[in-house]
Amino acid sequence: MSKWVKQSILVSLVLAMSVALVACGGDKANDKASATAGADGGKGKSVQLLNVSYDPTRELYESYNKAFATYWEREKGQKVTIQQSHGGSGKQARAVIDGLEADVVTLALGYDIDSVQESGLINEGWQQKYEHNSSPYTSTIVFLVRKGNPKGIKDWDDLIKDGVEVITPNPQTSGGARWNYLAAWSYALHHNNNDEAKAQEFVKQLFEHVPVLDSGARGATTTFVERGLGDVLLAWENEAWLAVKELGPDKFDIIYPSESILAEPPVAVVDKIVDKKGTREVAEAYLKYLYTEEGQTIAAENYYRPTLDSVKEKFKDQFPDIKLYTIDEVFGGWTVAQPKHFNDGGIFSQIYVPK
Amino acid sequence: MTFMPSRTDTRRGVLPGFGLTMGYSILYLSLIVLIPLSALLLNSTGLTWEKFWSIATDPRVLASYRVSFLTAAAAGLVDAVLGLLLAWVLVRYEFPGKKIFDAMIDLPFALPTAVAGVSLTALYSSKGWLGSFFEPLGIKTAFSPLGITLALMFIGIPFVVRTVQPVLQDLDAEVEEAAATLGASRLRTFRSVILPELLPPLLTGFALAFSRGIGEYGSVVFISGNMPMKTEIAPLLIMSKLEQFDYAGATAVALMLLLISFALLLLINSLQSRVRKTAR
Numbered sequence: 096m097s098k099w100v101k102q103s104i105l106v107s108l109v110l111a112m113s114v115a116l117v118a119c120g121g122d123k124a125n126d127k128a129s130a131t132a133g134a135d136g137g138k139g140k141s142v143q144l145l146n147v148s149y150d151p152t153r154e155l156y157e158s159y160n161k162a163f164a165t166y167w168e169r170e171k172g173q174k175v176t177i178q179q180s181h182g183g184s185g186k187q188a189r190a191v192i193d194g195l196e197a198d199v200v201t202l203a204l205g206y207d208i209d210s211v212q213e214s215g216l217i218n219e220g221w222q223q224k225y226e227h228n229s230s231p232y233t234s235t236i237v238f239l240v241r242k243g244n245p246k247g248i249k250d251w252d253d254l255i256k257d258g259v260e261v262i263t264p265n266p267q268t269s270g271g272a273r274w275n276y277l278a279a280w281s282y283a284l285h286h287n288n289n290d291e292a293k294a295q296e297f298v299k300q301l302f303e304h305v306p307v308l309d310s311g312a313r314g315a316t317t318t319f320v321e322r323g324l325g326d327v328l329l330a331w332e333n334e335a336w337l338a339v340k341e342l343g344p345d346k347f348d349i350i351y352p353s354e355s356i357l358a359e360p361p362v363a364v365v366d367k368i369v370d371k372k373g374t375r376e377v378a379e380a381y382l383k384y385l386y387t388e389e390g391q392t393i394a395a396e397n398y399y400r401p402t403l404d405s406v407k408e409k410f411k412d413q414f415p416d417i418k419l420y421t422i423d424e425v426f427g428g429w430t431v432a433q434p435k436h437f438n439d440g441g442i443f444s445q446i447y448v449p450k
Numbered sequence: 451m452t453f454m455p456s457r458t459d460t461r462r463g464v465l466p467g468f469g470l471t472m473g474y475s476i477l478y479l480s481l482i483v484l485i486p487l488s489a490l491l492l493n494s495t496g497l498t499w500e501k502f503w504s505i506a507t508d509p510r511v512l513a514s515y516r517v518s519f520l521t522a523a524a525a526g527l528v529d530a531v532l533g534l535l536l537a538w539v540l541v542r543y544e545f546p547g548k549k550i551f552d553a554m555i556d557l558p559f560a561l562p563t564a565v566a567g568v569s570l571t572a573l574y575s576s577k578g579w580l581g582s583f584f585e586p587l588g589i590k591t592a593f594s595p596l597g598i599t600l601a602l603m604f605i606g607i608p609f610v611v612r613t614v615q616p617v618l619q620d621l622d623a624e625v626e627e628a629a630a631t632l633g634a635s636r637l638r639t640f641r642s643v644i645l646p647e648l649l650p651p652l653l654t655g656f657a658l659a660f661s662r663g664i665g666e667y668g669s670v671v672f673i674s675g676n677m678p679m680k681t682e683i684a685p686l687l688i689m690s691k692l693e694q695f696d697y698a699g700a701t702a703v704a705l706m707l708l709l710i711s712f713a714l715l716l717l718i719n720s721l722q723s724r725v726r727k728t729a730r
Binding site: 192307323444 | 505508509510568571572575576577578593671672675676677678679686689690691692693694695696699
């Protein structure tokens with residue numbers, strides 16, 4: 096072999112190695128760049144926020160971020176750009192725990208934010224920091240049925256009638272689906288003199304009517320809407336409205352059961368990150384602004400229930416009044432409900448294991 | 451016709467600098483494979499041995515292993531047979547559009563598996579084009595182990611075709627002609643001349659398709675229906691444990707999956723080397 100062939104092979108090896116090294120170092124360089132941008136953002140011209148949220152809030156925060164940026168520039172003369180990150184709620188919480196530098200988290204359930212708190216990134220007592228358990232907007236679980244409601248589904252009892260197929264995602268893999276399960280449970284509890292065994296029997300029967308357990312909420316919506324499977328979809332109110340709006344009101348009806356659960360998707364500032372990046376002021380303002388007239392209107396326009404009375408009044412036709420129980424009332428909060436119902440060995444996993 | 455390299459040639463090797471290349475290989479293998487795998491081990495060290503065992507042998511976990519391994523094996527077997535046929539047609543016959551046909555084999559590699567899963571589910575669900583055809587016959591395709599096998603067949607087929615194809619290409623047609631002139635029937639020629647040559651790559655292709663199928667997540671979650679104890683695959687259980695922030699439990703299941711797959715692949719590999727020896 097001639098000498099220059101050998102040399103060129105050596106050179107290409109060295110090149111390959113340096114490419115690999117650069118690729119490894121690339122992330123760090125990026126981190127540094129964003130950190131410095133955040134640090135002088137506190138006083139300087141522009142500031143960047145990262146809002147780590149869950150799937151169905153994409154449209155909501157797209158319009159809210161614009162409104163907040165305008166407000167902040169008017170108020171403080173500072174430009175703010177907000178990056179959004181969406182995905183399954185639990186997955187998003189894990190990303191933050193594993194090092195995704197979120198300034199604020201806006202997730203589907205308190206349990207996910209509790210887990211971020213346990214990792215030390217968020218200070219204790221986050222849920223008392225803002226009004227209404229730090230949930231600026233709420234939602235509930237409703238039924239989406241096919242147009243004309245051919246199976247005559249009116250309330251939770253109708254779901255366990257013969258021949259009714261119910262579509263819901265798996266509560267163990269989908270945070271949103273845990274609200275479905277809890278809504279069914281609390282209904283059964285109230286209609287059986289708070290008898291837990293009867294509630295469990297009801298939920299067990301309900302899941303016997305579930306032909307497919309999708310792993311996430313959007314998957315379940317697809318199964319019901321596109322594949323045409325099942326008679327009723329258990330869905331968040333905002334998702335049900337979106338489905339009706341997107342697919343035409345001539346295909347689906349929304350049914351409000353006699354009672355349901357008050358779903359409270361909470362928000363929190365990630366204390367460790369905002370202190371490091373110097374973005375606390377703007378991050379806190381970002382969450383507080385959700386409670387103002389404008390923030391509440393944007394939430395309502397995206398089919399989330401507003402908590403501010405004046406906005407509630409304006410949208411009262413869109414959100415029928417039904418009896419809503421909070422998770423604290425019925426279950427004593429997420430820290431009790433999660434291990435009891437959804438962790439392995441909990442009630443949900445017992446439903447499927449033969450005795 | 452074979453060319454034996456002289457002793458000095460083999461010792462010196464073609465690539466320069468054994469130390470350098472070996473060092474780089476080890477570094478690269480560590481960064482890409484060994485360190486991530488040991489991180490997996492580390493994550494599960496929060497568990498005691500009893501805890502690990504009770505997680506890994508929970509009835510629901512066992513059922514999911516059964517689903518994962520059986521469907522992956524079934525898909526691998528079907529792929530091995532049909533992949534051989536595909537490779538045979540591609541190598542031995544000329545027909546219009548052959549190049550496109552050949553390129554299509556690789557599509558399952560390029561396609562995001564979730565897309566494959568969504569489109570397969572659309573086809574095979576009881577209201578889909580193919581599903582609505584099977585449903586009256588009493589065959590449930592989507593949301594059953596059969597659906598999972600179909601998805602795994604889809605993502606596994608390129609492995610078999612691409613391992614068998616080059617061997618088939620190198621096979622000398624003259625050997626077959628010689629067998630024919632010696633009076634062997636076509637079946638005999640295939641069985642005693644062609645098949646022994648093809649068995650090792652077929653086994654490799656099967657092993658690749660099988661192991662890919664065990665860990666497959668994206669394409670399966672949509673078509674499987676995810677019913678616990680029935681159509682729940684092991685990777686989904688791992689995801690469900692992560693959703694509970696149970697890192698240790700998730701890695702326990704993953705580790706078990708890894709160990710079983712490793713044992714099976716080792717078995718297949720040793721089988722393959724034995725086949726290769728008897729073929730010579």
